[in-house]
Amino acid sequence: MRIALISDIHANVVALEAILRDIEAQNPDRILSLGDQVNLGPSPQETLRLLDQYQVKCLDGNHERYVRSVMDGLPGFEGANFDSVRFTAERVTRAQITLPETEQIGSLCFCHALPGMDTFPVYDPERAVPKLRTLHFDGIRHIICGHGHNPTQIRTEDLVIDSIGSSGCMDAGIPGAASYNMLWLYDDTAVLRPQFVSYDIRRVCRVFYDTGMIAQNPVMSRLICQQMTTNQSYMVPFIGLADQISKSLGESCISMDALHLADEQYDWPDGKRVDQYWHDIEALLKAP
Secondary structure, three states: OOEEEEEOOOHHHHHHHHHEEEEEEEEOEEEEEEEOOOOOOOOHHHHHHHHHHHEEEEOOHHHHHHHHHHHOHHHHHHHEHHHHHHHHHHHOOOOOHHOOOOEEEEOOOEEEEEEOOOOOOOOHHHHHHHHHOOOOOOOOOOOOOOOOOOOEEEOOOOOOEEEEOOOOOOOOOOOOOEEEEEEEEOOOOEEEEEEEEEEHHHHHHHHHHHOOHHHOOOHHHHHHHHHHOEOOOOOHHHHHHHHHHHHHHHOOOEEEEEHHHHHHHOOOOOOOOOOHHHHHHHHHOOOO
């Protein structure tokens, strides 16, 4: 059996289109998406529609859970840094993002991070390994998951965890390259091979304009667009700075003012503040 595996698309429909075209040419027995199909990126509905068109079985991720939480009015998502969650919640239905948590074939389990733990830090061995020593999974010897945006393998005495990385926005990857994995199953043997395809980063930038996401929150849109076009993430340090500023302002959650102040203070690798970044993107899109 051959299974094509994608994960953490994060509504980057341009990368997904390139991946699915490549998968289609390889004609696997099935296609499985390991969660975080939506949120962050600007094309949640288009992403889900395309996955349905290719008959991809999708599993639940923590970002689907975040969107359902906003739909339910649960607290914790009030800050301007969660604008993409609200953006997504307005464009998808609950039924579209209510998904199974796991898929199992023998002792092989597919899930987003770990079964029942959709934010388990598979990307951070120093945190993951001590926690794994306290856990036991009946009948599971191999877990293939996403959540970590870069590929990571963890081996213990009785368990192998392969986190395949993000298909839509890696944290440390090659600009314009999308990844997925092909899995070959031979009785009790699994062979996992990463695959890479290129996608048009100008089209990614265009989608941010066309969907109105930039108008809603230009700062968060810049963070997400920059990650999807460079496959480098600055989200954690930037939001950490914005959180510090927000607290110094006496806010209960991060405001747009705090995000703009963080933009002024953050040491962007390209040296561009948000306004200049989007000005240059506009020029790129107008170029022949």
